[in-house]
Amino acid sequence: xxxxxxxxxxxxxxxxxxxxxxxxxxxxxxxxxxxxxxxxxxxxxxxxxxxxxxxxxxxxxxxxxxxxxxxxxxxxxxxxxxxxxxxxxxxxxxxxxxxxxxxxxxxxxxxxxxxxxxxxxxxxxxxxxxxxxxxxxxxxxxxxxxxxxxxxxxxxxxxxxxxxxxxxxxxxxxxxxxxxxxxxxxxxxxxxxxxxxxxxxxxxxxxxxxxxxxx
Numbered sequence: 001x002x003x004x005x006x007x008x009x010x011x012x013x014x015x016x017x018x019x020x021x022x023x024x025x026x027x028x029x030x031x032x033x034x035x036x037x038x039x040x041x042x043x044x045x046x047x048x049x050x051x052x053x054x055x056x057x058x059x060x061x062x063x064x065x066x067x068x069x070x071x072x073x074x075x076x077x078x079x080x081x082x083x084x085x086x087x088x089x090x091x092x093x094x095x096x097x098x099x100x101x102x103x104x105x106x107x108x109x110x111x112x113x114x115x116x117x118x119x120x121x122x123x124x125x126x127x128x129x130x131x132x133x134x135x136x137x138x139x140x141x142x143x144x145x146x147x148x149x150x151x152x153x154x155x156x157x158x159x160x161x162x163x164x165x166x167x168x169x170x171x172x173x174x175x176x177x178x179x180x181x182x183x184x185x186x187x188x189x190x191x192x193x194x195x196x197x198x199x200x201x202x203x204x205x206x207x208x209x210x211x212x213x214x215x
Contacts, residue, residue: 004028006042009074013046016066018073025077035078040118047071047116051201061109064200068112075115090118091211094136094174095146096128098157103150106180110146110200117204118213119144130157130164137170143211146203147193149180158183159191166192175210179203 004027012021028038050067053059093114097107104126111121122140124132137145145165149155158178165171175194178187188196194210197203 003031003033006033006038009038010042010046010049013043013067013070013074014049016063016070018066018070021070022073022077025074029077029081035081038074038078039082043071043074044116044118047113047204051113051204054199054201064113065105065109068109068116068200071116072112089120090208090213091144092120092122092140092142093144093146093207094122094124094133094140094142095148096124096133096136097126097148097150098154098161099127099129100157101149101151101154102126103148103180106150106200107146107148110148110179110203113200113204114146114207117208119207130161133161134164134168134170137165137174138168142174144207145174145176146207147176147178149178149183152182155180155182155187158193162192177203177206177210 004024006028009021009024009028012024025038029035047067050059050064054064095107095111097104111123115121122136122142124136147158147161149158162171162176165174177195177197178193179197183196185196195206197206
């Protein structure tokens with residue numbers, strides 16, 4: 001069987017063509033291509049390219065979303081193969097929208113971009129209480145906790161989350177990154193977070209810095 005052109009996987013993700021991304025991934029798997037090679041040499045670089053374009057204002061949130069969807073479609077194909085092997089992720093991230101806030105589009109985009117960046121994601125969902133966050137951190141032992149808030153009224157929940165991690169003796173084990181429309185760098189520093197990003201591409205760069213992986 002001839003080897004599929006994996007550059008097509010890269011371009012399908014950059015172009016946001018989920019069907020083509022999944023089809024190329026399927027063909028590559030059928031041809032015996034190493035899924036780890038697909039992920040590290042084509043899929044992650046594709047999301048890095050989209051992130052770079054976003055940061056350069058060459059594409060915007062809608063394009064980021066459709067590229068993330070294409071990445072997800074290809075990941076669905078190779079994830080079972082990766083799970084069957086001892087493939088080390090760049091790090092593990094517990095991600096949540098804070099208590100009182102039901103918004104998940106931003107959180108989901110950051111989660112997909114982080115997964116595209118080689119991280120293992122534990123998505124705890126929306127309206128997450130400090131108790132539920134602590135439980136997830138204790139259970140999954142992440143290197144990073146990512147918190148999202150889309151409402152000004154729920155921003156104080158971020159501080160309650162961090163305070164609770166301190167109380168439970170977990171704060172030293174994790175880096176906390178925060179984001180969301182009303183969140184600022186000043187607010188992040190004020191509540192004791194380790195980092196802040198106002199976009200999903202920046203969140204990947206930050207997460208890589210936290211775990212010592214080159215961006």
